[in-house]
Amino acid sequence: MLSVKNLRVVFNTRNGTTVAVDDLSFELNAGEVLGIVGESGSGKSVACYSLLGLIPMPPGKIEKGSAEFLEQDLLRMNEAELRKIRGHKISMIFQDPMTSLNPYMRVVDQLMESVQEHHPVSRKEARQRAINALNEVGIRDVEVRIDDYPHQFSGGMRQRVMIAMALITEPQLLIADEPTTALDVTVQAQILTLIKNLQKTRNLAVIFITHDLGVAAQMANHILVMEKGKVVEQGTTEQIFKTPTQAYTQKLLSAVLTTAKPTASLAEITEPPFLQIKQLKTYFPQFGGAFIKRLISVVKGVDDISLTINRGEILGVVGESGSGKSTLGRSIMRLVDAQSGEILLEGKDLRTFSLHELQKSRRDFQMIFQDPYASLNPRMTVFDALAEPLLIHGLATDENVLTQVNQLMDDVGLDRRFIRKYPHEFSGGQRQRIAIARAIALKPKLIIADEPVSALDVTIRAQILALLLELTRKHRLTMLFISHDMSVVRYLCDRVVVMQNGKLVEEGATEQLFAAPKEVYTQQLLAAIPRL
Amino acid sequence: MNELNINIEKGTSLTQDAFIRLRKNKMAMIGLCILIFFIAIALLTPLIAPYTYEGQNLELGATSPSQQHWLGTDVLGRDQLTRIMYGSRVSLMVGFIATAVALLIGVLWGATAGFLGGRVDAIMMRIVDALYALPFTIFIILLTVIFGSSMLLLFLAIGAVEWLTMARIVRGQVLTIKRQEFVEAAITMGLSPWQIITRHLIPNVLGPIIVYTTLTIPSVILLESFLSFLGLGIQPPQSSWGSLISGGTETMEEYPWLLVFPGLALSLTLFSLNFLGDGLRDALDPRASKD
Numbered sequence: 048m049l050s051v052k053n054l055r056v057v058f059n060t061r062n063g064t065t066v067a068v069d070d071l072s073f074e075l076n077a078g079e080v081l082g083i084v085g086e087s088g089s090g091k092s093v094a095c096y097s098l099l100g101l102i103p104m105p106p107g108k109i110e111k112g113s114a115e116f117l118e119q120d121l122l123r124m125n126e127a128e129l130r131k132i133r134g135h136k137i138s139m140i141f142q143d144p145m146t147s148l149n150p151y152m153r154v155v156d157q158l159m160e161s162v163q164e165h166h167p168v169s170r171k172e173a174r175q176r177a178i179n180a181l182n183e184v185g186i187r188d189v190e191v192r193i194d195d196y197p198h199q200f201s202g203g204m205r206q207r208v209m210i211a212m213a214l215i216t217e218p219q220l221l222i223a224d225e226p227t228t229a230l231d232v233t234v235q236a237q238i239l240t241l242i243k244n245l246q247k248t249r250n251l252a253v254i255f256i257t258h259d260l261g262v263a264a265q266m267a268n269h270i271l272v273m274e275k276g277k278v279v280e281q282g283t284t285e286q287i288f289k290t291p292t293q294a295y296t297q298k299l300l301s302a303v304l305t306t307a308k309p310t311a312s313l314a315e316i317t318e319p320p321f322l323q324i325k326q327l328k329t330y331f332p333q334f335g336g337a338f339i340k341r342l343i344s345v346v347k348g349v350d351d352i353s354l355t356i357n358r359g360e361i362l363g364v365v366g367e368s369g370s371g372k373s374t375l376g377r378s379i380m381r382l383v384d385a386q387s388g389e390i391l392l393e394g395k396d397l398r399t400f401s402l403h404e405l406q407k408s409r410r411d412f413q414m415i416f417q418d419p420y421a422s423l424n425p426r427m428t429v430f431d432a433l434a435e436p437l438l439i440h441g442l443a444t445d446e447n448v449l450t451q452v453n454q455l456m457d458d459v460g461l462d463r464r465f466i467r468k469y470p471h472e473f474s475g476g477q478r479q480r481i482a483i484a485r486a487i488a489l490k491p492k493l494i495i496a497d498e499p500v501s502a503l504d505v506t507i508r509a510q511i512l513a514l515l516l517e518l519t520r521k522h523r524l525t526m527l528f529i530s531h532d533m534s535v536v537r538y539l540c541d542r543v544v545v546m547q548n549g550k551l552v553e554e555g556a557t558e559q560l561f562a563a564p565k566e567v568y569t570q571q572l573l574a575a576i577p578r579l
Numbered sequence: 580m581n582e583l584n585i586n587i588e589k590g591t592s593l594t595q596d597a598f599i600r601l602r603k604n605k606m607a608m609i610g611l612c613i614l615i616f617f618i619a620i621a622l623l624t625p626l627i628a629p630y631t632y633e634g635q636n637l638e639l640g641a642t643s644p645s646q647q648h649w650l651g652t653d654v655l656g657r658d659q660l661t662r663i664m665y666g667s668r669v670s671l672m673v674g675f676i677a678t679a680v681a682l683l684i685g686v687l688w689g690a691t692a693g694f695l696g697g698r699v700d701a702i703m704m705r706i707v708d709a710l711y712a713l714p715f716t717i718f719i720i721l722l723t724v725i726f727g728s729s730m731l732l733l734f735l736a737i738g739a740v741e742w743l744t745m746a747r748i749v750r751g752q753v754l755t756i757k758r759q760e761f762v763e764a765a766i767t768m769g770l771s772p773w774q775i776i777t778r779h780l781i782p783n784v785l786g787p788i789i790v791y792t793t794l795t796i797p798s799v800i801l802l803e804s805f806l807s808f809l810g811l812g813i814q815p816p817q818s819s820w821g822s823l824i825s826g827g828t829e830t831m832e833e834y835p836w837l838l839v840f841p842g843l844a845l846s847l848t849l850f851s852l853n854f855l856g857d858g859l860r861d862a863l864d865p866r867a868s869k870d
Binding site for chain 2: 380382405406407408409410412413414416417418421422423424425426435436439440469471482485489
């Protein structure tokens with residue numbers, strides 16, 4: 048049905064020509080699912096977007112190649128012809144359902160718009176089709192909800208609406224670009240099942256773009272592995288996962304964490320406990336009203352949590368978005384103020400500290416943030432970023448600060464020559480190394496890591512996790528590791544707590560919890576992990 | 580990528596980096612040269628001016644540019660070149676000092692309000708609103724009535740209005756970046772609010788600050804002529820660009836050169852400032868291409 052041959056896409060920029068896709072060929076038949084996997088920058092999205100004329104041209108340019116779709120070459124079509132194909136014969140689902148739906152249009156209008164664009168039907172008929180489509184993707188109370196705006200739906204529901212919109216014109220080919228990356232694991236599992244079922248009943252051809260090998264394994268018949276614009280390997284899903292022939296594919300597969308923590312726990316029980324949290328409550332009051340502010344509701348970010356971390360221990364906090372796991376971390380860091388409760392670090396309650404005491408004692412507990420692109424000041428060089436905490440807390444003098452910064456760079460595996468570079472000159476993984484170096488610069492006793500590897504590619508993720516393990520051993524760190532990714536937590540943590548809606552659901556030693564989860568919610572979380 | 584081996588021992592700070600990059604920007608350098616030229620002329624005026632600014636020649640009256648008077652004379656027969664040169668002293672001084680005052684107060688006020696947020700922010704911004712609501716003309720007339728006319732008062736009056744907009748712009752920018760993780764990282768490192776504002780927030784809002792500054796200077800120069808008209812600031816026979824331009828508009832049909840030349844001087848300053856401002860904004864942003 049679709050046959051792409053020797054596709055080559057380049058981008059001409061001021062700094063020269065970048066080859067985004069080079070010599071890409073593949074075939075796809077009706078009823079087949081092709082998974083395109085690769086890390087960010089591998090050209091997997093650009094390849095599919097260029098088929099539909101969705102890359103900006105210039106700077107983009109399709110240099111050569113052909114893409115036969117139902118006996119027509121997509122690459123030779125003009126914009127008007129392509130528009131008839133796009134959203135009609137070929138539909139797309141994007142990663143972020145919030146930004147790909149128009150926030151000012153009712154869901155029903157958006158659905159009807161795409162029906163009427165391609166089919167000459169009456170408004171009544173179009174509305175009926177919209178209702179049918181939403182029913183098909185499993186939206187409840189369609190008759191009521193159809194007149195809602197996109198923001199009134201949850202993330203998973205919005206992605207269902209997107210799918211309904213993609214399928215309402217009865218396409219023959221569906222291109223799904225990381226459709227579940229922005230979703231929670233349990234929701235991801237539901238959406239994947241939905242796509243799989245729809246694909247079967249409608250005999251759709253699907254191109255499924257993902258960075259997650261587990262998802263690809265679950266969805267695709269054929270897999271195409273891309274790296275730096277080139278096809279590394281392609282074959283049936285079984286071939287790729289059972290007998291990969293290329294080194295890069297093997298590297299990708301080995302980066303998928305399926306194992307338990309490789310080193311023994313270093314936890315030692317002390318009295319008083321290293322970090323003890325007692326009945327911590329962090330509430331966010333919501334105010335409303337036009338003239339006089341009044342309390343309308345209270346969002347319970349952290350709702351009565353008590354836990355203990357021993358010295359040298361890595362405690363994992365898992366939960367889905369909105370479970371309050373980040374709020375817990377930020378409350379301990381005193382980035383948000385808790386309502387009540389105690390945060391006892393070596394017996395001293397951080398909540399009773401004055402602003403000045405807090406500033407001084409902050410060297411004892413540091414944080415690693417999720418997004419290495421946002422957590423570094425874009426106008427400070429690596430040197431400035433790492434020297435700042437040392438100088439402010441008087442741990443270094445102007446004379447020896449350079450030596451100390453160099454040592455930190457060695458610690459986190461960054462080349463000393465890069466010391467005068469700015470954050471934007473580094474890759475995501477390197478930036479996260481800088482952020483880690485900054486966190487350990489003050490030789491803290493406790494590190495709170497809030498999803499530190501979620502924004503990174505799989506191979507980079509494995510490196511950063513190994514680095515964290517090494518550093519906790521070398522510097523005898525205690526860590527609170529917040530993550531939504533169960534496999535990462537299993538690899539890194541000694542003990543795990545599971546959170547849901549601000550409350551602590553279950554707590555236990557990592558392997559014990561993974562082997563025999565007691566609570567239903569934990570079981571759901573574990574079952575939702577895509578497996579190879 | 581030759582910055583790999585530049586002087587790792589000493590290193591370059593953001594300002595040094597910015598200067599290196601600014602030097603590569605031709606338009607910005609031309610703008611800087613023109614500004615320096617104007618400032619030099621302004622400083623040297625008493626030594627190099629061909630005539631005195633108040634010396635009248637009523638018999639001569641208004642003449643077009645000639646050998647003796649390069650830029651012509653005004654209706655009282657005063658040399659236009661001399662008057663523009665003397666005028667530049669007042670105008671540039673007002674432009675730079677009043678803007679500097681506005682910049683200093685506005686940036687600190689806005690950044691503090693934006694960063695601290697909550698009740699402090701509300702109170703600080705209500706003060707700004709209240710001052711905004713004060714009718715400017717009445718405010719000036721009051722000042723003149725109470726204190727009489729002086730240059731110091733002029734700076735004060737202009738500074739008092741111009742910082743308001745700057746404070747609002749900076750506050751808005753700070754609000755958008757203070758939730759970013761690098762600011763939270765700075766908090767967790769134990770920096771004081773003052774250190775966070777000066778080291779992390781202000782450097783990241785420099786772009787809009789610089790652009791707005793380059794727009795403020797020319798508007799301040801024109802504002803001066805309005806204030807002088809109300810009796811605050813300089814009095815005839817002293818001259819400034821603003822007063823020359825407003826005088827020139829009255830006679831522009833008969834003697835166009837009286838409008839054209841001071842207007843040209845102001846426009847050239849404005850262009851130079853804009854090019855320099857754009858250059859500075861790019862130079863201070865390490866993300867702008869460095870080729």
